[in-house]
Amino acid sequence: MKHSLTSLALALCSCAALAGPDTAAFYPEGVSGPRALRVKHAALQLDGRLDDALWAEAPIHDAFVQHQPEDRRPARWHTTVQVVVDDDAITFGIRAYDPEPSKIRAPLARRDQVKRDQDFVIVVLDPVGQRRAAQFARVSASGVIADGVFTADDDAEDFSPDFDLQAAAQLLPDGYSVELRWPLAALRYPYAGGAPWRLMVGRSMPREDSVMMLSAPLTHDALSFIAELQPLEGLGDLVETVRERSFLQVRPELSARQLRRSVSEGAADGHSERHREAALGAEIKWRPRADWVIDATLNPDFSQVELDTPQLAGNTRYALFQQEKRPFFLESKDVVGAGQAEDAGAAHSQAAFYSRAITDPDWGLRATWRGVDAEATALSVRDAGGGQVLRAHAYGTRYFEQHGRSQASFVRARQQIGELSLAGLGARRDYGNGRRNSVFGTDFAWRASEQALLRGHLLLSDTTAGFDAQGQAQRQTAERGHRLWLSWRERSADWNHLAHFEHVAPGFANDNGFVSQTGFRRVSLESHRRLGAQSWAPLGEGLRLQAYEFEWQMQAQETRALADAREGVAAGELIERRLHPGLWFSSARNFELWSHLNLDQQRARSAGRLHSPRTLTLGFSVSPAPWLGLLSAELEWGRRLDVEADRLGRGLVWTLEAKMRTPLWKGWWLDFEPHLSGASVRSPQGDASLSELAAQALAVLHFGARDSVRATVQHTRLNRVAEPGLAGSADRERLLALMYQHRQGLRKVYSLGFTQSRQQPGAERETQWFAKLAIDLMD
Template sequence: MRFLLLSLLSLSTACAQASSTVHPQALRLSENSAPLRIDGQLDEAHWQRAPVYDRFVQFQPEDKKPAAWRTTVQILVTQDALVFGIRAYDPAPDLIRAPLKRRDTVARDQDFISVVLDPIGLRRSAQFARVSAAGVIGDGMFTAADDGEDFAPDFELEAAAQRLPDGYSIELRWPLASLRYPYSGGLPWRLMVVRNIPRQEANTLNVSAPLTKDALSFIAELQPIEGLSDLVEQVRERSFLSVRPELTLRRREDQAEGRPDSRKRESNLGGELKWRPRADWVIDAVLNPDFSQVELDAPQLSGNTRFALSLPEKRPFFLESADVVGQTKADEEGQNRSLAAFYSRAITDPDWGLRSTWRGASADATLLSLRDAGGGQVLRPHAYGTDSFVQPRDSQASFARGRMQIDALNLGLLASDRRYGHGQYNRVGGSDFSWAASDVDLLRGHLLLSSTRSQLDPDTPDLRPGSENGHHLWLGWRRRTEQWNTLFNLEDVSPRFANDNGFVSQSGYRRGTLKLSRRFNEESLAPLGEWSRFPTYELEAELRLAETRSVQDALHGVPGGELIERRVQPGFWIATARNTGIWGHLGLDQQRAKTGGRLHEPRTLTLGFESNPHPILAFITAEMEWGRRLDVDADRLGRGGNVWLLAKLRVPMPTGLGLEVEQQWSEGYVHGAQPGRSFTDNFRQTLAVLHWSPRDSLRLIAQATHFQRREELGLAADASHTRHTSLMYQHRVGLSRVLSLGLTRFNDSPGGRRSTELFAKAQVAWQP
């Protein structure tokens, strides 16, 4: 009997292993195969024949553990798309969180499946698509060098979800036209499927690849997809063309104190074109686009800083192959390194634009040029602030970047040119690199050289016979092991460096930064469980050090070697239940507000947290800083604080409806020498979206800013207020058909400016 039981057990184990492939494997369908319905059902005969992959492991909250709940992946290859069929088994299906949401808001508070796909095979960048259990899509690009994801790019995807008695299933159709891969010589396509399971006791992230937290990036362990064989050779010659005309109608009324009212009606006809003549080339063109209905930027506190603030890009023309351009989000130290080379928000109102992108097996390149109607700002930074000037009208903005990979080394060259006419220009050229020196070490850097000849301020002629030259040098090292995470950066930026196609808020300085993080393992964390009611999944002790000194700048009267800022910030970070992170640090810093001014020693305590606490309160994060803070304009210390809060709620609604509400609020202040606050700077934004179908929604955004400073210490009293309200109905069918109807109102004081606008906008994609 014992022998029989052992034999049956061995047979059962062998059968289970036979039902799962070692790597994800695709099934090729013939041209005569019946078309697939993307409905989330997985009931067609093709799915019964497709190989099954189910070797998932846990990545969060604790890695190196097998996944507790089964997830299966199947892949079909049609003539024009990859189709993924994924089953997510769940022993408690009633607890699945599947709200209706906006595109790109599929987050860790929801049950979702993510497909991370690298059709180049180098694990340098990857396209990803998240599909929630409600069928909502979130997509974007992941870049290994920054170890960060960007939800701004959108791809033409089709997805559907189906709730089941034992979980849910997903079907995702990813057209080959939306993938970017080389014409020849490419490596096998690579894949990782991610499953997120939010529960009260823990938020679990399972992955289909052997990924651990020691990896340099989230895409370090993508696995090859078997069964594709000669797919690239068969489809690489196919041409794809998409034309997206748009029509905007608006009626606007403007009022201002001391000026007559203005009323006008406008119509704007424009469009975008995307042409992929073959696999490795993509041509983008835009003519007279209207970006005014892009979602409002969240306001930022700017009343206690002299440096400009960057904003994320949301306009689709600039998001094609964002990894090739190199425009990414801020790194872990909050510095926009790559934005120094290119920042698309510097292009304000393009009349037309043209862009070409090429991808090879070990190299890629992009070139773009746009005619900008102006209306924005041009930045001229220095060591203690950013001067801002009105952007000259009708400038030509051009940018090119190419890079190649030699084993673990990536080398890039870039050139940027901004021409304003009348002999005025800004030119930048340079090189960048990244080198994975080992499995735990990554080196990065760039050197940019600028040449500028401009006259931006009519009251201060700065147009000189010759050009002003400058440089921007940055070197960075990141090392990640099981116990230590180290970041080290060196920067040298000359006083006259400027990039009008990039974002540079400070120049004329040399800076060194070091961040050390000691990671504690499970054995070290065990004693914490004895006094805490919540489990501790991760604990890091941190130390941040930074020193910034000036470079001599005769124009602004700044001597060389002056200490601008020194940071000494010991801190911690804890990960616990419900996807909760808690962090904090002491600020034992030194700061100088202006050249020759006093070197102040602010002392602050910063605490923050983020969590997915409840199905209704889906996400909340807050950060609070208080202590002795520097009042930059008054050049003195005072008791003060800075508080920021973001809460996302899902309000229970009848079946078929969804209501999401986001509330964001921030306030900063410093007390003066006299009782009371010297200044107060705050903003608030409320965003509410009512969904009554996956295609139809009504969105309300109401935001306000307020800044007030009292008169003291030679500073004049100052106050400003703005209110902005937007109400918009939108009908959206993927990216191909979008209809928007809306009303916006704006109030600003001082000046008493008020504007009201009614608009209608239609976009329809045509694919011949």
């Protein structure tokens, strides 16, 4: 049946109820943002008390407005912010008044785990002044820091980068206060001629309504969270004074480990081996002047990076994305253009550069430059190998072992021309012996209006690094391909529209990027009808339900194959068609509920049968209590496609996640975060044909602000029942990790722990003990 996806999506959305009542805007006229007190040297004791003499001189800003749960409302609680700037740092003093201080949630937590279930303040700072990207820091009422980068194009916050910040908080009889010191060495800004630095300060209160108040007039209609950052006045000659100053950070790392690997004697090749090693590495960061940052890494040890949450992989044809967590790759991610793949735009940026494709660096060097209307970054890393190389096609991803070393390089430069951002980029992976993969291209972003954004990229690849039928690396005749992606996003008070177009040639490959599918053309459309606040009383006024935001949603997508003679795929073959009408709303206690009907068509293999799975998705998340900061669950149930068996069967996919925090004694806190997911599909006879489970439990015992013990248990299980024409399997993997860590910000980290993993089939067992010391040496 021929139809226009666009017309169908908009027509179904138009059947939604009429919009809720309009809310009059509440923003004080002529109110500017916070103003700084400029001094030569700030004699401030960072204890969170705001009782130093300088705070009595610094201007007070208290013009806050409510942003969540409903915008265009006056602030419910009094909040003030003061800013003191000297030649070394910007220090923020924030006072959060509270008539019910006993309800302040101030648990101890890990860095970057300051979430909406805690009381916190947030500082969002854009020293470039263009509102394209901003650094941010959240500080909880207990003084815990969560920091990162916010990018306007993706409208997403990325907690993976860490900055050398210092913070302290103090609980008071009428609320709490926070001091945050942001060293100028941790800021990235142009050498000269830049726009005024921009700032927004916020406060989150996780009471029943989960309120967020901001110092800037931001509404839900804005395209990004940083769209209304206000100029930070009072900096005076700060930029001119410190722009020539050089900052050098040297962080040597000493690590020792003992490894024991064994295969059970019952296996065909039972054996055991032991290995001990000690290694010295270093991370170096040099900022010769304000607009340049040089990063170097030598023999880095990333063993203490937090483990990835296991994902369901038994019923998918394509490679799975993993978040980057290694420090060397996180500097100036906004210049790299690599998002966190939480939405379609960020996911497509990973096709240009995906640092997780670099497995085990021996060394790496990187330089980043920022100007007023331009910026650039270049990096080169020697990868020791041991990872996988992806080669994709229309119906799946093939994996090949990368046994040898390779040189991975990437460069990107971006120019801002009015509302148009235009970038050129190049990537290369050289394996030696004439085997390489090169990618060149361009990407752009054009802000058509305050509510509309057009983005896209065009990438061209040339590859001589191939593999034979046995998976062995070989040099091949150069194979070329291209990747085109366009995206349109538009947001208003009543609607939120998102459209994507992709065209990826069969021969496209990027060994420095994340490319899980090629040889297809895809059109995706999303339309959300925004109805604002809604209220229902289906069983009488005593059971009235209040939604702060409500949306009717429609998602539509169609993917068709491009001609691929090598894979035997015909042009125009329908791979997948999706049609997902649904709804979403939010309410008190951070409660969100979503549901959609999945009316799909899918093909598991080329020239195979076109199936019509029908499933229903229902999910929710909520912060129900101080001790239970998050409870989230999602269930998809109905007729699902069993990819390997190429048939439909009754089945489900489910996830369950919780985050719990409780005080113990003498200031000790316990975090417990279980994450479970599972899937199953039944055969036509009603028997379980495929079942899968992925589980992770993370427990962290905090002895104080600097000392903790972290335990992680992971378990994955995949069962496939054997049947005619389909081999059975029973895969198991278990992992236990235990680590003690003493941490003084980013400057001193001591770690001691072990990991143990077991894998079936193969009866493999690996145990590793490790110790690591990392200390920053500053000039």
